[in-house]
Amino acid sequence: MSERILGYSDRLSALPGDAVNFKISAPMPGKFKARLVRLICGDDSPEGPGFKSKNVDSEIDGTYPARHQPILAGSYMWVTARQPFDLPNFTVQAMIWPTLPGNGKPQAILGNYDAANGSGYALYIDELVCLAFRAGKNPPVSTGVKMLARHWYEVYAVYDSGTGRVVVGHNMMLTYHGMPGSVSETQMLAEPMGEGGRFLIAAWNDDKFASAHFNGKIDGPRVSGRALKPAEIERLRDLPLDVELAQYVVAAWDFSRGMSTVKVTDVSGNRYHGRSINLPTRAMTGWNWDSSDFNWQSKPEHYGAIHFHDDDLYDCGWRTDFTLTVPADLGSGVYCVHVWQKTPEGKIEDYIPFFVRPARGTATAPLALLIPTASYLAYANQQMISSWWFDELSSCKFATMSSVDQYLEEHEGFGLSVYDEHSDGSGVCYSSHLRPILNMRPKTDLWQFNADTHLTDWLEKKKIPYDVITDDDLHAEGVDCLRPYRCVMTGTHPEYYSKAMLDALQAYTNGGGRLMYMGANGFYWRIAYHAGLPGVIEHRRAEDGMRAWFSESGEYFMSFTGEMSGLWARNGRPPNMLVGNAFAAQGFVESVPYHRTPESQDPRVSFMFEGIGADEVIGDFGTVGGGAAGWEIDRADTRLGTPPHALIVAAATDFPDSYHWVNEEMNHTHSAVNGDTNPRVRCDMMFFETPNGGAVFSTGSISYGGSLAHDGYKNNVSRLTENVVKRFVDPTPF
């Protein structure tokens, strides 16, 4: 398929006066054009409100030189010091847990080999799935014994320049009958190996780039300036280093130190420290993890492994093409930089979104739309079609690729989402916005970002003043960024929350704020932002929940903060405590309407149903499945924290069997798990008052926003929502 013009910005949220740097890769030679637009609606589907944007004159409008900017995916570690590893005699060793041996490519473990000029040395797994060593232009030395995936090995190479002898070998930590636990191969090197390049772990040099990325865990890498004997190699597995052998150790990296950082520490005393590139996964169980502790902070010595992947990506590191300094009078809202190039077939274009908030501590409207940027990152560039073996069983549809899906499938290196598995089948824990995110765009599927433009579209149509703030702001500033507002409206799927974010929203509602929860499956997963690295979140699929993949045992605690990840419900804070509702089921074939309940006649909610008949079916229409209740749905449960005084004002229960009950409620497998047989597959619309005059309104449905524009915005979902907004921005205490 044809190439795309792509880009990203160095920040998603910007204040007036902030400089936002845009980085563009344009495939056609010559120039590309750019302009600024305010995005109203990104839904260009035939049934939807249509794509709507407003051109905004700005300093970035213009024509720019086109250039291709590459993406260099794949994680590894490099050591700043170079000369110490150009050794006459040496031993390199590590504990490894390969996860994709046999991918047809060499996978480097450690060394300073430079493939561009064939100098230096490296211990690696070769294309034939055997441990091998290569030095200079000498033929590689291989054990000739195939290695197993997901098994711990001690691997080593020993070189003695006096004899020219190389010994390469591995020891299995778990042995099997009929399979040699220890193998080695000895050969002589005829040619000098040369000085090599940078000392890398989990990749080797290819001139100034890295290649031959390793997939799997590496623990306890060591370099010694002597040709060690097998027994001596074994004595260097553990830390602290063997007292007798320590004098020969040039470098011994302890990956259990600084697990929240990109720093890698050499504990040999020589201080040959390094840093990791592209965020390989840290706080991973090491070769010696024995389940005596599940938290890396309690027993870091059992977490000395880093899991490297050939498709890890943190920051594309593209050069800036232009910078927008956000004008003071721009106005808070959702904006995109629109870039485009002419092609022989017509035009290629991209819309790069970012969010402009008002000056810190101020509000220009009583209502804030809280843009769920953390959830956007969680889904960034998701490739569920290829990652999920159960994708069609979950969606109840044959897999259907959009142009975005197809482009990401055909072009490796754009980084993955926390819904995906790496090429080696391990789950993706980190996701950043420092890369083009092709599904965080207008004119894409109605999910997350693009579905949330149904809200901006409706607010603009109704001329309801609003500011936008983002999860990034909420995490960084807490409740302070909410306080200027009488009412906060969420997106359609605010699923991923850090503790700081959840604390802030809870403090807001407890302090008299009004919260409109405009979606479902919100406040579900616990994530962490990195304290030092911008634009990246971490998540572990711990313990329970509707998981795209399973975290390995012992790997439930996040490397960024040490907090246990997984469900907020399993962290003692079910979403019900904040918004009354919690995720009940999902289905993606059709949506259904709500029906009012007797509780909707309560005078406490009379404001909500002004102009809506007592028996009126609510939302039997919409662009997301044809109804206002659907896709993902929530239900109330006082046992999980739904406030006892909450009113379930409307409910949807007519869900077909394509709706599947959430597994965290299913303590034991059984047959009644679908919408047609399970009474817990329901969607509750809810209202309750909070302390100090505040209130919460919960739609409990992702598809709700897709009904707002129906029939020229004259419909009962729109009416009900408008009723709630008007009352929620009214300062009169509830």
Added chain:
Amino acid sequence: MIKIDPQSAQSAALATQFKAAPFGPYSADLQKLLQLLRWGFVRGRTIIICTKPYKEWRLGRMAPRRGLPVEVSEREVFTDYGAAAWACFRARWQEVVGQPCPVK
């Protein structure tokens, strides 16, 4: 575990049922049949490719791994998503059962 019997009248009836309503509602027996057709990774199996948003679909299949071109069939172009789903159903039937779907 049930198996799809390509010779049985019931299997043909279920295929006819899907053709008439590719997005449901499905009978319990059709749902089971679909689960057999949909079980597992789809890489290398027939899927639907949207070639013009909201307007045009074709059948295709992903290559053995990421980073390679998706095979997009030039044989049939569908302007109705339901028709594409029916064509995908028939292709999957062939892949899973090993014989053509008896319903055209």
